Amino acid sequence: MxxxxxxxxxxxxxTDPEVLKTMMPYFKKEFGNPSSLHRFGQIALVAIDEARRKVAKFLNCQEDEIVFTGSATEANNLAIFGVTKALKKKGIKPHIITSKIEHHAVLHPFEESEKQGIEVSFIAPNKEGIIKLESVKKAIKENTVFVSLMYANNEIGTIQPIEEIGQFLAKINKERKQRIYFHTDAVQAINYLDCNIKELGVDLLTLSAHKIYGPKGVGALFIKKGTPIKPIIYGGGHEFGLRSGTENVAGIVGLGKAIELGEKYKxxxxxxxxxxxxxxxxxxxxxxxxxxxxxxxxxxxxxxxxxxxxxxxxxxxxxxxxxxxxxxxxxxxxxxxxxxxxxxxxxxxxxxxxxxxxxxxxxxxxxxxxxxxxxxxxxxxxxxxxxxxx
Ligand SMILES: Cc1ncc(COP(=O)(O)O)c(C=O)c1O
Missing domain, CATH: 3.90.1150.10 (Aspartate Aminotransferase, domain 1)
Known part of the structure; x- marks a missing residue:
C-alpha cells in the first residue's frame, strides 16, 4: 500500500475540507478585527457570533455561556485557576479534586495549584480505567469546591460516568453550605458521545477544534451562568472579559463548522x-x-x-x-x-x-x-x- x-x-x-473552505474568507477578504466598529469588524463579529451559536446549540446551552480560547489546554487552565481564584477571593479555602488519568492540561494545573497552597486530591481509576462514583464520594471534603474529571480518556478511550457523578453532585449541592462546581474535559468525547450539558450536569466543559476536524489553536469553555470565575489572561476584555486577546476569527469559524459537521457524520x-x-x-x-x-x-x-x-x-x-x-x-x-x-x-x-x-x-x-x-x-x-x- x-x-x-x-x-x-x-x-x-x-482539517475537514468543508471546514477549511468555511475558514478561508476570514484569512482573505473578511480579515477585520471583530472589535472594530466599521463594516470589516462587524462582518468578523457576526462570524464569531454564528460559531458561538453553533457550539451553544450542540451543547444545549446559551450563547453567552461559551468562551473561545486558544486551545483546550487554555480552556482547562481557565476553568481550574479561574474558578479557584474566584472562590479564594470570597474567602474560601478550597479543596479541589481530579483523577490520576487526566490529560496533562488538567493534571499540571492541579499540580501547580497544589504548589500554590490549594488542597488537591487525585482519584485513582479502577483497573479498567474507570473513575467510579464511589471514589469521588470518598474524596469529597467539607471544603471541596471543584471537581474536574475527563469525559473520555485520550490514551485508553475509557468513558467516565460524568452524568452519574453530575447527578450526585447536584443532589449533595442542595444540602451543602459550599457548592461543588463540576468541570469536564470533553476534548475526546465531542464527536462520539452525548454532550448535552443539561444531561451531563456539568458547570464547565472544555472542547478543542483540532480533535474534531477543525483547526489547531482553538478551544472553547462552556461556563454555566452563575459559576464564579475570574480571568487568567488580562487585556482588552474580549470574550466577556474572560479571555482577552483579539479573537482567532478564522479558527473560531472553523470550530463552529467542525461542530456542525460532527452532527452530519453521526x-x-x-x-x-x-x-x-x-x-x-x-x-x-x-x-x-x-x-x-x-x-x-x-x-x-x-x-x-x-x-x-x-x-x-x-x-x-x-x-x-x-x-x-x-x-x-x-x-x-x-x-x-x-x-x-x-x-x-x-x-x-x-x-x-x-x-x-x-x-x-x-x-x-x-x-x-x-x-x-x-x-x-x-x-x-x-x-x-x-x-x-x-
Ligand atoms: C483529553 C485532552 N484534553 C486536552 C487536550 C489538549 O488540547 P489542545 O491541544 O487543544 O490544547 C488534549 C489533546 O491531546 C486531550 O486529548
Missing part, C-alpha cells in the same frame, strides 16, 4: 466502531497482548494494547517506516520517555506501559487501511521480539 496511513486521530485530525460512528472491534479482535490474537481499558465503555475509535517483549517506541517507528502512523502513550507527551501515567494508574508495570500502542481511527479511515495495518503488525512484532533484549 503506497500511501501513508494515519491511525492517530486522538492526537489530531486532518451515522459514521457505527462504521468506525466496527473497524475498532476488528482491530481489537485480530491484535489480541498475537500472543502476549492485552487490551488496556474496558472494552464496553470505550470510545468507538480507540484501541490501546500492550504487547509484551517489545518497546512501544520501536514499534511505532517500525510501523512508521511501513507508512503507518500510530502512537505510544499520549501523543502530546510522546517526546518524553516516561511511561504513560494513565497506564501506570490502571496498574500496568513501567515495562508493560512502555510496550503500549494506541491506534485511533476517524472519519477518513478505510477498511483497506485497517486491513493493511493488521497485515503488517504481526510481522513487525515478530521481528522486534526476535531482537528484543526483554
Amino acid at each position: 503506497p500511501k501513508q496511513i494515519y491511525l492517530d486521530y486522538a492526537a489530531t485530525t486532518p 451515522n459514521d460512528i457505527e462504521r468506525i466502531k466496527k473497524l475498532r472491534d476488528k482491530i481489537i479482535e485480530k491484535v489480541l490474537k498475537i500472543p502476549n497482548t492485552r487490551l488496556n481499558g474496558l472494552k464496553e465503555k470505550r470510545l468507538p475509535n480507540n484501541v490501546n494494547i500492550s504487547i509484551s517483549g517489545v518497546e512501544g517506541e520501536s514499534l511505532m517507528i517500525a510501523l512508521d517506516q511501513q507508512g503507518i502512523a500510530v502512537s505510544t502513550g499520549s501523543a502530546c507527551s510522546s517526546r518524553e520517555l516516561k511511561p504513560s501515567h494513565v497506564l501506570l494508574a490502571i496498574g500496568l508495570s513501567p515495562k508493560e506501559a512502555h510496550g503500549s500502542l494506541r491506534i485511533t481511527l476517524g472519519r477518513f479511515t478505510t477498511e483497506e487501511e485497517v486491513d493493511y495495518f493488521l497485515k503488517v503488525l504481526p510481522n513487525v512484532v515478530k521481528r522486534l521480539r526476535e531482537i528484543s533484549p526483554f
Whole structure:
C-alpha cells in the first residue's frame, strides 16, 4: 500500500475540507478585527457570533455561556485557576479534586495549584480505567469546591460516568453550605458521545477544534451562568472579559463548522466502531497482548494494547517506516520517555506501559487501511521480539 496511513486521530485530525473552505474568507477578504466598529469588524463579529451559536446549540446551552480560547489546554487552565481564584477571593479555602488519568492540561494545573497552597486530591481509576462514583464520594471534603474529571480518556478511550457523578453532585449541592462546581474535559468525547450539558450536569466543559476536524489553536469553555470565575489572561476584555486577546476569527469559524459537521457524520460512528472491534479482535490474537481499558465503555475509535517483549517506541517507528502512523502513550507527551501515567494508574508495570500502542481511527479511515495495518503488525512484532533484549 503506497500511501501513508494515519491511525492517530486522538492526537489530531486532518482539517475537514468543508471546514477549511468555511475558514478561508476570514484569512482573505473578511480579515477585520471583530472589535472594530466599521463594516470589516462587524462582518468578523457576526462570524464569531454564528460559531458561538453553533457550539451553544450542540451543547444545549446559551450563547453567552461559551468562551473561545486558544486551545483546550487554555480552556482547562481557565476553568481550574479561574474558578479557584474566584472562590479564594470570597474567602474560601478550597479543596479541589481530579483523577490520576487526566490529560496533562488538567493534571499540571492541579499540580501547580497544589504548589500554590490549594488542597488537591487525585482519584485513582479502577483497573479498567474507570473513575467510579464511589471514589469521588470518598474524596469529597467539607471544603471541596471543584471537581474536574475527563469525559473520555485520550490514551485508553475509557468513558467516565460524568452524568452519574453530575447527578450526585447536584443532589449533595442542595444540602451543602459550599457548592461543588463540576468541570469536564470533553476534548475526546465531542464527536462520539452525548454532550448535552443539561444531561451531563456539568458547570464547565472544555472542547478543542483540532480533535474534531477543525483547526489547531482553538478551544472553547462552556461556563454555566452563575459559576464564579475570574480571568487568567488580562487585556482588552474580549470574550466577556474572560479571555482577552483579539479573537482567532478564522479558527473560531472553523470550530463552529467542525461542530456542525460532527452532527452530519453521526451515522459514521457505527462504521468506525466496527473497524475498532476488528482491530481489537485480530491484535489480541498475537500472543502476549492485552487490551488496556474496558472494552464496553470505550470510545468507538480507540484501541490501546500492550504487547509484551517489545518497546512501544520501536514499534511505532517500525510501523512508521511501513507508512503507518500510530502512537505510544499520549501523543502530546510522546517526546518524553516516561511511561504513560494513565497506564501506570490502571496498574500496568513501567515495562508493560512502555510496550503500549494506541491506534485511533476517524472519519477518513478505510477498511483497506485497517486491513493493511493488521497485515503488517504481526510481522513487525515478530521481528522486534526476535531482537528484543526483554
Ligand atoms: C483529553 C485532552 N484534553 C486536552 C487536550 C489538549 O488540547 P489542545 O491541544 O487543544 O490544547 C488534549 C489533546 O491531546 C486531550 O486529548
